Amino acid sequence: xxxxxxxxxxxxxxxxxxxxxxxxxxxxxxxxxxxxxxxxxxxxxxxxxxxxxxxxxxxxxxxxxxxxxxxxxxxxxxxxxxxxxxxxxxxxxxxxxxxxxxxxxxxxxxxxxxxxxxx
Amino acid sequence: xxxxxxxxxxxxxxxxxxxxxxxxxxxxxxxxxxxxxxxxxxxxxxxxxxxxxxxxxxxxxxxxxxxxxxxxxxxxxxxxxxxxxxxxxxxxxxxxxxxxxxxxxxxxxxxxxxxxxxxxxxxxxxxxxxxxxxxxxxxxxxxxxxxxxxxxxxxxxxxxxx
Numbered sequence: 355x356x357x358x359x360x361x362x363x364x365x366x367x368x369x370x371x372x373x374x375x376x377x378x379x380x381x382x383x384x385x386x387x388x389x390x391x392x393x394x395x396x397x398x399x400x401x402x403x404x405x406x407x408x409x410x411x412x413x414x415x416x417x418x419x420x421x422x423x424x425x426x427x428x429x430x431x432x433x434x435x436x437x438x439x440x441x442x443x444x445x446x447x448x449x450x451x452x453x454x455x456x457x458x459x460x461x462x463x464x465x466x467x468x469x470x471x472x473x
Numbered sequence: 474x475x476x477x478x479x480x481x482x483x484x485x486x487x488x489x490x491x492x493x494x495x496x497x498x499x500x501x502x503x504x505x506x507x508x509x510x511x512x513x514x515x516x517x518x519x520x521x522x523x524x525x526x527x528x529x530x531x532x533x534x535x536x537x538x539x540x541x542x543x544x545x546x547x548x549x550x551x552x553x554x555x556x557x558x559x560x561x562x563x564x565x566x567x568x569x570x571x572x573x574x575x576x577x578x579x580x581x582x583x584x585x586x587x588x589x590x591x592x593x594x595x596x597x598x599x600x601x602x603x604x605x606x607x608x609x610x611x612x613x614x615x616x617x618x619x620x621x622x623x624x625x626x627x628x629x630x631x632x633x634x635x
Binding site: 378381382384385388389390391393394396397398400401403404405406426427428430431437438440441444445448449452 | 490493494496544545548551552555556562563565567584585588589590591592593594595596597608610
């Protein structure tokens, strides 16, 4: 073990990966501000969850492998858990968004028929 | 004997997960992992209502790379839409896709793929299972989306799970 000195090329590549991952996540979050409604905004968040996270994990694999002087790939587990859990919450959010929109529409039509100020 | 293929695949995956989490190949960990995974597989077999029968693992590997490429491509596309002119940001809409896939594990995999890909989110399946609703961020050509999902994902998933 050569007390974990990281060569220049790995330093550079790791930093580039970290920066592009963070940039992608930032752009995704910017989508919250720039996109018009709930359904469209959900797409922006996915950027950070997929390629944004992927770049950060690749950087982590690269630097950790060189530091430990063997191939470290436990980061694959994070990807696995992320891929299998984040769609579930996204789909739930989507379903509840659709449900709320339908309830709002129902209330609006009911309100027009019965009273001017429902609820 | 029909249940063995998926049972052993499940065991192998759990075993690999255990070794990865512990980050070691020591004989003690191998033995502990083996005992644990076999015990877990055997004891949870009863509470898993349906058995998956995945086959054609090479197709699964191909699907993995197809999805990886699509995720990278649509990441760039969605980033472009968010940063781009306002006109393109107001194109999002729901659309329907006719489905032939019926296997619940295949459908779960399809839901994960569609939702994990930026630009599309799974929004529901009709009660008869024949129509899928998705939400698309930049909907310009419905035909193209139907073709992508049916040919790139559904065909391979049907090969794997049915």
